[in-house]
Amino acid sequence: MSGQGSAQPVVALEGVTKRFGTVVANRAIDLVVHPGEVLALVGENGAGKSTIVNMLSGLLLPDEGRILVDGEPVALTSPALSVAAGIGVVHQHFTLVPTLSGLDNIALAMPELRFGRLNRKALGIAVDATAKTLGLPFDATTRVEGLDVAQQQRIEIIKALIHKVRLLILDEPTAVLGPDDKAHLFATIRRLKAEGTSVILITHKLEDIFAVADRAVVLRNGAVVANAATCDLTPDEVVLHMVGGGDRVQARAIAAGEERVRATSVARPEIVCSITDMTLRRTNGSVAVSGLTLDLHGGEIVAVAGVDGNGQSELMRVIAGMDMPDGGAVECLGHSSTASGWTAAKLRRAGVAHIPEDRRRSGIVGEMSLARNYLLRHGERPDLVRHGLLRDGALHRLAGERMRLFGVRAPGTDERIDSLSGGNQQKFVLARELDGEPRLILAAHPSRGLDIKTIRFVHRLLEDARDAGKSVLLVSSDLDEILQLADRIVVFAGGRAFGPARRDEISRDEIGAWIAGHASVAA
Amino acid sequence: MSAQAASFRLQAVLAAAFMVAMVVGAILLAGANPLSVAIGIGERALFTRAGLLEAVLRTIPLTIMGLGIALAFKARIFNIGMDGQLIAGSVAAMAVAPFLPLDALGLFLLLASGLAGGAIWGGIAGIIKGRFGGNEIIATIMLNYVALQVLSWLIRGPMQETMRIIPRSDPLDAALRLPILFEATRIHLGLVIALFAVVAVAVLMQRSRYGFKLAVVGANPHAARYAGIDPRWIAGGVLALSGALAGLAGAVEISGVYGRLQEGFAPGFGITAIAVALVARLNPLLVPVSAFGFSLFYVGLGALARNGVVPFPIVNILEGTIIFVFLAGGIFVAHRTKRVQAEALDG
Numbered sequence: 001m002s003g004q005g006s007a008q009p010v011v012a013l014e015g016v017t018k019r020f021g022t023v024v025a026n027r028a029i030d031l032v033v034h035p036g037e038v039l040a041l042v043g044e045n046g047a048g049k050s051t052i053v054n055m056l057s058g059l060l061l062p063d064e065g066r067i068l069v070d071g072e073p074v075a076l077t078s079p080a081l082s083v084a085a086g087i088g089v090v091h092q093h094f095t096l097v098p099t100l101s102g103l104d105n106i107a108l109a110m111p112e113l114r115f116g117r118l119n120r121k122a123l124g125i126a127v128d129a130t131a132k133t134l135g136l137p138f139d140a141t142t143r144v145e146g147l148d149v150a151q152q153q154r155i156e157i158i159k160a161l162i163h164k165v166r167l168l169i170l171d172e173p174t175a176v177l178g179p180d181d182k183a184h185l186f187a188t189i190r191r192l193k194a195e196g197t198s199v200i201l202i203t204h205k206l207e208d209i210f211a212v213a214d215r216a217v218v219l220r221n222g223a224v225v226a227n228a229a230t231c232d233l234t235p236d237e238v239v240l241h242m243v244g245g246g247d248r249v250q251a252r253a254i255a256a257g258e259e260r261v262r263a264t265s266v267a268r269p270e271i272v273c274s275i276t277d278m279t280l281r282r283t284n285g286s287v288a289v290s291g292l293t294l295d296l297h298g299g300e301i302v303a304v305a306g307v308d309g310n311g312q313s314e315l316m317r318v319i320a321g322m323d324m325p326d327g328g329a330v331e332c333l334g335h336s337s338t339a340s341g342w343t344a345a346k347l348r349r350a351g352v353a354h355i356p357e358d359r360r361r362s363g364i365v366g367e368m369s370l371a372r373n374y375l376l377r378h379g380e381r382p383d384l385v386r387h388g389l390l391r392d393g394a395l396h397r398l399a400g401e402r403m404r405l406f407g408v409r410a411p412g413t414d415e416r417i418d419s420l421s422g423g424n425q426q427k428f429v430l431a432r433e434l435d436g437e438p439r440l441i442l443a444a445h446p447s448r449g450l451d452i453k454t455i456r457f458v459h460r461l462l463e464d465a466r467d468a469g470k471s472v473l474l475v476s477s478d479l480d481e482i483l484q485l486a487d488r489i490v491v492f493a494g495g496r497a498f499g500p501a502r503r504d505e506i507s508r509d510e511i512g513a514w515i516a517g518h519a520s521v522a523a
Numbered sequence: 524m525s526a527q528a529a530s531f532r533l534q535a536v537l538a539a540a541f542m543v544a545m546v547v548g549a550i551l552l553a554g555a556n557p558l559s560v561a562i563g564i565g566e567r568a569l570f571t572r573a574g575l576l577e578a579v580l581r582t583i584p585l586t587i588m589g590l591g592i593a594l595a596f597k598a599r600i601f602n603i604g605m606d607g608q609l610i611a612g613s614v615a616a617m618a619v620a621p622f623l624p625l626d627a628l629g630l631f632l633l634l635a636s637g638l639a640g641g642a643i644w645g646g647i648a649g650i651i652k653g654r655f656g657g658n659e660i661i662a663t664i665m666l667n668y669v670a671l672q673v674l675s676w677l678i679r680g681p682m683q684e685t686m687r688i689i690p691r692s693d694p695l696d697a698a699l700r701l702p703i704l705f706e707a708t709r710i711h712l713g714l715v716i717a718l719f720a721v722v723a724v725a726v727l728m729q730r731s732r733y734g735f736k737l738a739v740v741g742a743n744p745h746a747a748r749y750a751g752i753d754p755r756w757i758a759g760g761v762l763a764l765s766g767a768l769a770g771l772a773g774a775v776e777i778s779g780v781y782g783r784l785q786e787g788f789a790p791g792f793g794i795t796a797i798a799v800a801l802v803a804r805l806n807p808l809l810v811p812v813s814a815f816g817f818s819l820f821y822v823g824l825g826a827l828a829r830n831g832v833v834p835f836p837i838v839n840i841l842e843g844t845i846i847f848v849f850l851a852g853g854i855f856v857a858h859r860t861k862r863v864q865a866e867a868l869d870g
Contacts, residue, residue, distance in 0.1 A: 322748055345751030362745040375735060376750040385732045
């Protein structure tokens, strides 16, 4: 907050809008960064944070609005222009050559390299000087592949700062760091700030915001929903801004919740899936959630809320049989993760349907026809496959029928699935997964990226499935969706699970507190 | 996007043109007239009875092996080890031959042993890939050398002819030879076996659940795992299956053409089979056509080389060029259709 107010902003975005096809990634964004200010840019996956980074680093151009540097409008048409404007970026996924040393990696980023005029000795001295002023000791001679992530990040930061940088953008820098390295990084950020360098810190961790940032800007669905000094904010407020919750929506959610009371009363006690003391680790080995104990019953929707990346994806993959739990056990429909044979094929056969969070990557085979994609779940059905041979006629008939039932718009079942729009693809996945009387439906972000009409359709399907006695496990980062659909709610935050709590016994604020990592609402 | 496609297309055409120029240059350097070489190939292969029959004879193993490659490549498994699997199949067939009844059943069992031998050799690579996550390209290539050396030792040791003069095995009993189909030719029953294999593999790839699984694993391994198809099992299985076809080709060659085990009886067929399958665009029904095309070419050029018109390595150079031109052409066509589709969607 030092030097704010009358001072000219280093960088400003004015009414910036960016679209990808029909998806609006950024909607009329206004953003200013003052000299020596640390700005936290906060939001869920898909909220539009990366698009802003990419526009500032010269990888994307805005469709509308303008970017100003020192009050002058600029066109950042290339990364080189962005660097020339004094903007440095440390991307979330490092861009280092693993077989080169730290110094050589920095040398690669120097424009002099192209003309063969690079003085390595001088560069080494400059790098040492930068490292010393930042308090970032690093190993310049070891090959990068032999260094840990914290060391690699230091190289990235020095690589960015070796140019004259007035605004440093750090994209999710703390995601990979342990507590000590994190503290070190924060110290570096404070040092930069003291020297008058501005920093944009992109994060979805609340502790980061309150540890170093002067101001927080919260993005949701591509738009700025909050912009305030961190001293005027509480963690719970930030969370509520991230996951949504205007008055109108809240009213609707409460109304929907009251309607629910009747529906839940028919819930049957039959346990479909039972999770005991489960630990889940992320792909990088860190614990996402531990001590999770949860029973899923027929005739209810259990929703997992929380900021993305707290173990929700891992939970879905484990229950779908694609991964093993890293601790504890899960029993589903007669199969147990402690016995052999916890495989996706067996669980599917037992009646687990899975609407995956990334349908393009894993839910469909883009280059195959709709009919063949329908077979992905139903390859065992005797009316579709006999003696190992496909019965194409029956397959096309069935797929066509289901597509009509679910309103999938496509010229025919021979059409390649990647020629369909995202919404139609998702409807197709639902049509396929809900076929054949599944008993447990895993729905990960089932309405992400869809239009309102399709979202309503998806919600109705899940409610109908629940009313028909099926068990539904819903993962969503949209609190409104969860409040509207869930009978019971679990929250993953900070390595543990909160709940489960019955929807009618918990308020939005309590869930917000859980998502923020508190056991109860702060006074 | 369209500009990118255009530059890609240009590159493909340029590369192909460069290759053609190099080959023409090579033929000129060898002191021959490229045009007369081309005419010579056509004359020998297409317009002589001997040439045509020779080409048909060569089509048999190339078809069977090309089918195996098509299967494996469909699942994006690159089996470079067909030469080794072919040797394993022919060794297995010869090893069981002395114990077989001398009738049709014996002949059938001989071919089945070839199939099994190739499947085992391919299956070893399959275990390396599926169980231990090794690279199938390295594994299959290395197993080629192992097979080659084992064969070399066998025909100088335990399986050498009774006379112990030449490094080769004793001949097969006449009853275990594939019968000749047409009198005064060398075309044997293997032709029927090859055509049968075409139908079987076509059904497997295009109409069966297993073929569907292969295609899913090849197109999107994430979707395969999601659907409960284990890519590791598919990789291991398809290596054994494609090895089995190579082994069958080996047994067919031994039983149909050579009648005994010797070195170098199917030189480079494993690599040519890759070319055959790629040119056929992995479509099993086109594999025999592509195999026949390559056979004609070999026979024609082989005759010219024997007559001293061009040196023998030119055969290999030309083969490479054909594959290259074909693949470049494929890129050209693919990008063209994509552009047309994109324009149709925009409009």
